Structure formats: C-alpha cells, structure tokens
Amino acid sequence: MARKRKRHPSDTAPPAGKEVRQFVVVSYDIPDDRRRGKVCRLLKDFGERVQYSVFECRLRPRELARLQERLRPLLVPKEDDVRFYRLCEACRRKAEAWSTKQRRDWERAIVV
Numbered sequence: 623m624a625r626k627r628k629r630h631p632s633d634t635a636p637p638a639g640k641e642v643r644q645f646v647v648v649s650y651d652i653p654d655d656r657r658r659g660k661v662c663r664l665l666k667d668f669g670e671r672v673q674y675s676v677f678e679c680r681l682r683p684r685e686l687a688r689l690q691e692r693l694r695p696l697l698v699p700k701e702d703d704v705r706f707y708r709l710c711e712a713c714r715r716k717a718e719a720w721s722t723k724q725r726r727d728w729e730r731a732i733v734v
Contacts, residue, residue, distance in 0.1 A: 641682040645714045647707040648677045648689075652697070660696050661704070664689070672723075 648665060652658040658675075665671070668689045669679030681689065686706075697704060709717070 651703040
C-alpha cells in the first residue's frame with residue numbers, strides 16, 4: 623500500500639504570477655519634507671493616495687516585499703513611522719469611506 627505524501631505549502635501555492643493580491647493600507651508620519659516626498663513618490667508606484675499620508679494598495683506578496691525593500695533605506699527609524707495594514711477581502715468590503723471622491727475599481731486595477 624502506497625503511503626500518502628505529506629503536503630508541502632508550496633504544493634498548494636498559486637503558480638508564479640498568479641499570486642493572490644492583498645489589500646494593504648499604508649500610512650506614514652514623516653517629519654522631514656524631503657523624506658516624506660520620496661516616500662510619497664515611491665508609494666504612488668504601488669497604490670492610490672486616498673489621504674495626505676495614506677495609500678491603498680492591492681499587492682502580491684512579492685510586490686509588498688519589493689515596496690518594503692525600496693522604502694526601508696528612505697526612512698530614519700527614530701523619527702519616521704510607517705504602518706502596513708493588511709486587510710482580508712471580507713474586511714475590505716466592510717470598510718466605509720465617507721467621501722465624494724471617486725475610488726479606483728480594485729477588481730480591474732493592475733500594479734506594474
């Protein structure tokens with residue numbers, strides 16, 4: 623009788639390029655104007671600015687890792703505060719936005 627092979631997490635992982643995108647809210651409080659500007663420009667490559675220092679992003683795990691890699695050298699840890707809030711799909715649907723601003727349709731969004 624053949625033994626069942628133990629499943630490895632990579633057995634069920636989606637193929638490369640088919641990873642599930644996760645909704646991530648990035649907020650920051652950076653007192654230095656120059657660093658804050660650099661952080662803002664970087665975040666614009668990954669998501670949509672929804673408030674002065676808040677971005678909404680729809681990222682694959684690798685994209686989030688790349689964002690964090692590129693962001694880390696721009697920060698001064700003792701002065702700057704950057705937060706990443708990962709929201710599951712159910713939580714994202716429950717979020718309320720009291721605004722008249724038009725929001726991006728995340729179902730059709732493409733991150734390059």
